[in-house]
Amino acid sequence: MPKRIAIFPGSFDPFTKGHHDIVQRGLKIFDEIVIAIGYNSKKQNRYFDIDLMVNKLEETFQNESKVSIIVYNKLTSNLAKDLGAGFLLRGLRNTTDFEYENSIAQVNKYLNEGLESVFLITAPEYAAISSTIIREVHKFRGNVDEFLPYTIE
């Protein structure tokens, strides 16, 4: 049987405990998961530095050989083709996520017919965690350690 490779794409600005939970649960389904950080070097609009995030993720998953981390700047559906990945892994927190994910999944299916999107429902303890809120708290020097699977200065 061919390897079941999934891409977990996102901005991950920052990668949270909610994202971490999706990866861990995804490992029960897939042989390999590629965490793919979407990044456009011409639009420098990230809050957390891309290299810092890659380092933190490499550290977080250092003992998990089935997980790798990459940065990409192309259509996710094309990235999947390039990596030979048959699945896109995404997390669903609420109906707002659903509406958004529903339309992206339709487009991705149109662009790459062989690609299946797989959604995991967020664990209730992580459902309230969002990268946007973490950025706000961090900006005003609040402690965000509780929401991240690694520590950040």
Ligand code: ADP
């Ligand atoms: P994007 O910019 O593509 O929305 P994000 O980094 O915000 O990327 O999220 C990547 C994926 O993780 C999305 O499928 C999103 O719904 C999911 N996600 C975001 N926050 C959580 C969370 N707290 N728990 C589980 N999944 C989440």
